[in-house]
Amino acid sequence: MANVQVAVRVRPLSKRENAEGSSIIVQVDDKVASIRNIKLDSRLDSPGNARERKIEFTFDYCYWSVDPDSANFAPQELVYQDLGTSVLSGAIEGYNVCLFAYGQTGSGKTYTMMGTPASVGLTPRICKGLFSRVDDYQEKPTSCRIEVSFLEIYNERVRDLLKRCDGNKPYTLRVREHPDKGPYVQGLSQHLVSDYKQLIELLEEGNSNRITAATHIHDASSRSHAIFTIHYTQAILESHLPSEIVSKINLVDLAGSERADPNFCKDRITEGSNINKSLVTLGIVISTLAQNSQMSTSCQSINSMVSEGDSGSHSSAYSGSSRRQCYVPYRDSVLTWLLKDSLGGNSKTIMIATISPASTSYSETISTLRYAAHAKNIINKPRVNEDANVKLIRELREEIDRLKAMLMSFELRNSSPSLSDEKDGSLTEMLLQNELKIDQLAKDWKDRWKDTKAIMEEYYVDINRGKAGVIVASQLPHLIAVDEDILSTGVALYHLREGTTTIGRIDAETEQDIVLQGPWVESEHCVIHNRNGIVTIEPIGGSQCSVNELDITHSCRLSQGAVIVIGKVHKFRFNHPTEAAMLRQRRTVSL
Numbered sequence: 001m002a003n004v005q006v007a008v009r010v011r012p013l014s015k016r017e018n019a020e021g022s023s024i025i026v027q028v029d030d031k032v033a034s035i036r037n038i039k040l041d042s043r044l045d046s047p048g049n050a051r052e053r054k055i056e057f058t059f060d061y062c063y064w065s066v067d068p069d070s071a072n073f074a075p076q077e078l079v080y081q082d083l084g085t086s087v088l089s090g091a092i093e094g095y096n097v098c099l100f101a102y103g104q105t106g107s108g109k110t111y112t113m114m115g116t117p118a119s120v121g122l123t124p125r126i127c128k129g130l131f132s133r134v135d136d137y138q139e140k141p142t143s144c145r146i147e148v149s150f151l152e153i154y155n156e157r158v159r160d161l162l163k164r165c166d167g168n169k170p171y172t173l174r175v176r177e178h179p180d181k182g183p184y185v186q187g188l189s190q191h192l193v194s195d196y197k198q199l200i201e202l203l204e205e206g207n208s209n210r211i212t213a214a215t216h217i218h219d220a221s222s223r224s225h226a227i228f229t230i231h232y233t234q235a236i237l238e239s240h241l242p243s244e245i246v247s248k249i250n251l252v253d254l255a256g257s258e259r260a261d262p263n264f265c266k267d268r269i270t271e272g273s274n275i276n277k278s279l280v281t282l283g284i285v286i287s288t289l290a291q292n293s294q295m296s297t298s299c300q301s302i303n304s305m306v307s308e309g310d311s312g313s314h315s316s317a318y319s320g321s322s323r324r325q326c327y328v329p330y331r332d333s334v335l336t337w338l339l340k341d342s343l344g345g346n347s348k349t350i351m352i353a354t355i356s357p358a359s360t361s362y363s364e365t366i367s368t369l370r371y372a373a374h375a376k377n378i379i380n381k382p383r384v385n386e387d388a389n390v391k392l393i394r395e396l397r398e399e400i401d402r403l404k405a406m407l408m409s410f411e412l413r414n415s416s417p418s419l420s421d422e423k424d425g426s427l428t429e430m431l432l433q434n435e436l437k438i439d440q441l442a443k444d445w446k447d448r449w450k451d452t453k454a455i456m457e458e459y460y461v462d463i464n465r466g467k468a469g470v471i472v473a474s475q476l477p478h479l480i481a482v483d484e485d486i487l488s489t490g491v492a493l494y495h496l497r498e499g500t501t502t503i504g505r506i507d508a509e510t511e512q513d514i515v516l517q518g519p520w521v522e523s524e525h526c527v528i529h530n531r532n533g534i535v536t537i538e539p540i541g542g543s544q545c546s547v548n549e550l551d552i553t554h555s556c557r558l559s560q561g562a563v564i565v566i567g568k569v570h571k572f573r574f575n576h577p578t579e580a581a582m583l584r585q586r587r588t589v590s591l
């Protein structure tokens with residue numbers, strides 16, 4: 001059990017607020033944020049007493065980022081040191097973690113989550129931290145796999161921010177629910193990354209695809225809710241005992257919360273009402289969960305009081321009321337459905353509420369602070385996500401230890417050799433069977449890791465789950481075999497790295513990079529050169545090669561989509577991802 005951790009961050013006064021002559025009505029003192037209602041202040045005959053004029057809220061963290069010269073000024077680094085490192089340590093321990101920013105438009109959500117080039121925010125810092133985690137957090141060396149996805153929810157529809165769609169066609173993805181793994185987005189692209197640079201490139205690409213628009217408060221306001229997810233898998237092999245833990249890190253930048261106010265949306269009806277729907281539902285989910293958590297905590301304490309002082313006749317009545325918890329309407333909006341685990345489920349969750357210090361934002365700020373105060377009461381149930389196979393191996397090991405102990409005590413106790421032999425035999429047999437099972441499971445596990453890592457390191461390919469299949473995408477120029485034999489199965493992808501790639505038979509004098517068999521294939525058939533991304537094919541000594549149905553006798557440049565036939569039967573399609581990206585861009589511009 002873990003409460004949602006809540007932080008509040010106050011940004012500096014904006015130019016507009018300064019120009020309007022706004023005064024600062026928010027204060028931060030350690031973990032307490034207070035806000036003053038200056039309308040009540042100015043009414044001398046106001047019935048409001050000091051308590052009504054100033055409202056205080058206590059949070060896990062309060063950040064004063066208003067004035068860099070003040071002693072308690074909170075820069076991006078401090079926010080990272082508290083919240084970012086807590087995300088990292090949670091993920092490294094194998095928990096799901098969610099960090100989300102909530103607040104009115106222009107209050108600093110994107111600044112806190114993404115930052116600027118001069119003042120980097122939480123998300124890029126967390127990404128960097130993941131890759132340097134070996135030095136900072138880990139005692140034992142591990143093998144890890146990092147996959148990312150990036151989506152936005154706009155008008156209640158999910159868009160993949162990392163999938164280039166051909167011909168600029170807008171498309172949306174469906175949210176489904178897996179019985180064990182919970183809600184997920186069907187067809188969302190997952191990108192395998194091996195270093196920080198690749199990760200940050202994807203983050204930037206996704207951010208540039210987000211929908212923004214100018215509002216009356218903020219010139220580049222995010223119109224959508226964005227969820228950047230990192231699937232972080234770690235594998236450790238310790239004295240032949242594998243352990244594999246998986247963690248999902250959700251980093252969420254929400255659209256401005258004032259859109260939960262129906263008056264705001266009059267000018268942007270559809271967009272506003274849909275952003276509304278998600279944020280209003282989020283509000284309902286947060287307050288329902290907070291209410292449920294408080295109810296079960298008070299029931300627990302009443303139950304323990306009752307059971308201490310009484311035989312228990314009342315306790316069943318109280319535990320009955322704890323069961324009558326309010327229904328949580330997760331599925332009423334896409335946002336809450338996707339964040340189901342993060343809110344009240346299997347996740348360590350941190351909310352950062354961003355606010356303006358200005359008197360002109362009083363009502364939005366107080367509403368954000370109330371939201372945040374509610375969120376503090378939510379109790380989640382995070383657990384370490386262990387691989388099912390690995391769990392089985394651990395359980396089998398425990399069983400073996402138990403059997404060994406039984407065998408020993410049996411041998412010690414039994415003096416009759418015949419009886420002991422019989423019992424001994426069946427125990428030894430069980431032990432042997434379990435050892436064999438463990439060996440096989442551990443081997444499968446090791447192979448799985450070795451294969452994925454090898455593919456990732458050697459070929460740098462993305463293996464994504466498409467709608468009904470698996471999409472293999474590579475950044476290097478490559479050939480895809482198009483086999484016309486209807487009995488052939490499997491897909492072959494050959495990378496054409498910088499330098500030369502030789503194609504020929506297995507019996508060639510020098511080992512060939514791509515080995516082909518069959519009639520018309522010469523032992524050293526042709527060579528493909530890749531020089532600074534320019535790819536050419538050159539037949540050797542009159543061998544049979546054709547490009548786009550034309551036989552070639554000399555070196556020929558290959559362009560995206562070319563069909564190559566080698567020795568009459570081996571057909572390949574040539575892909576050049578960089579060239580294809582340029583051509584796609586040209587096509588978009590000319591449309």
Ligand SMILES: Nc1ncnc2c1ncn2[C@@H]1O[C@H](COP(=O)(O)OP(=O)(O)OP(=O)(O)O)[C@@H](O)[C@H]1O
Binds near residue numbers: 104109221354
């Ligand atoms: N802590 C801060 N320090 C300095 N500048 C900040 C801070 N927080 C926000 N700002 C500035 O305030 C402006 C609005 O911030 P930001 O874009 O992060 O708002 P937002 O809450 O994401 O808005 P929206 O919901 O409309 O997208 C930006 O110019 C940003 O640089």
